[in-house]
Amino acid sequence: MNNLDRLYHLLVKQFPDVVLPVVSENLMVGEFVEWDSLAHFDFLLSVEQEFEIRFSVDEMAELKSFADILDVIKDQKKSND
């Protein structure tokens, strides 16, 4: 699974009752009503756990979209995706 798919999978797990939009790098907090800033914090914690990375306090506040998150993952992991 590439990183984008892994992120999407985390979103599915977090919102099991929501019909999610199609997977895309542009998905971001506010995309649907349940994905509010509180849920977004939980989502970032689950990303940390899944990818074994750590976001700074600034990143916790600033990372909004899948694209933002994927950039940080790439930096921290120096991975291919």
Added chain:
Amino acid sequence: MKTLKITSTSNLLEKNNLWGQLQSDYHLTFGGFADWPVTLQLDDSDCLIWSIFLRDVISPFTDITQLNIESAVEDILIPLKNRLDKTSKETVVLYSGRFPDALIRNAKCSSDWNRLATVFKGYLNNLVEKYSNLYFVEIDQLFAEKGYRNCFDTRNYYSTRCHLSLAGLSEYVLAIKQVMGRIYSSSRKLLILDCDNTIWGGVVGEVGIKGLKLGQDGVGSAFFDFQLAVNALIRQGVLVALCSKNNESDVLLTFAEHKSMALRMDDMVTYKVNWDEKSVNISKIAQDLDLGLDSIVFWDDNPLERAKVRELLPKVDVPELPDDVTQWPELLLSYSPFAKFSVLPEDLKKNQQYKQRGQFIKELQSEKSDIRGFLRTINLQPSIHSIGIGNIARASQLILKTNQFNLRCARHTFGELEDLIKQDCVESFLINLSDKFGDHGTVGLVIAIMENERAFLDTFLFSCRVLGRHVESWAVNRLVDELKARGCKKLYAEYIPSPRNQMCKSFLAENGFNLLTIQAQHEIKFKKLQISSEAQLYFCDLDKYVFKEAEIFNL
């Protein structure tokens, strides 16, 4: 499902999936963390958890030296005290007072922060003694075990006012699960132990008594301390039995002759040492002692045996044990399924009482033809006792733990029970019993609620330890006498079938009650009670009641 509300002094990430573990068992809601003082005073969920981090209410960064510690603490506790004075619903205080500090600061005299935390805990402990529906849980102990640095996360705090990391939140949720589990159901009653490589090192059938590792240095001393841990549980009222694949004589001899045995055969309530499957033996032990499989914990070093029992007897608790036996003594001593909020003097006699029961059954079985005659000779002496401070804890224990001889299984909480027995219209008493086989202590509980000339039997239950002696019938007779003396003419009683109480299905019919037709049931309405729809409702005309077993009790 019980309603559970959590109100916290800071963010607990209430939308996080971890809370799902509680949501399956309780209707769980959260209060906003700015309004915990209001929630404490106004909320009426079945149980309210107040999550307090001391550093949320008094900042460790301010000048505490200028603080009057006692009045600051009193102020913080005002909403809680108001709540406790108003409601008997359960309240749990989940408290963390920890704040990192240099070790040096406390080496000559307690730091200001430490003194504040000490005073706070002192006040809370006083409240716990005064209010039976208050529970004080210090979660710092759990954080210390798992590592304060793992459980707390300053980044989360400064981002969103949540002190905890995901790991810490996970511990937090588990702690709540454990405490709530104990408030609403009872602890496990029976520990079934393997022998080889469980209470001693080695296989006695292969190495002989002298070859066992027990009591010396190294792993032998771990097994010895494990036996001491078992003894500690026995003192708390846990029953212990053996289940071992061995020759019986080898095990008995080891108990009798090994110089470092801390366990005594006399403390085992029963044992099954043979070559049968352990699941079969465990089922038999449960039957012999009249205990449900859900009261049992099975402790065995062999992963295969553990797996088999888990598979075949899913209700038995089988902890997955670490290979490292040195971890076992502490693991057993702190094992949650056995932990209770308080140990009563009655609990210390459990072992003896279960063995007395074994004796009674043996003698009873040899008298199969004339049971009544036999009972007449054993000098049954039941007595009733009103419920007060000295025995209400025991009454509460019976309400929560009694499954088999329990007509309605109405699981009143401690607070509800206190409220009930206070009322004038309630006739309630505990039943004690002694006979030729010993003093059995408190064995039954009766609660009836009166309304003019009618009464409703809210609670009628008996410990399975003393069944077969017709004391339950005696208790009906006694209740009838008490109710008649108070002007009552009619007694209604309900049998609500539940998975474990089939044995009292025909009790009411056999003890002077008549089953009401469905139409008649509809005509009966008691103000505050909800008579259940699956239930059978019975009626007894107190003037016509006759006690059929009078002669057994020499009455």
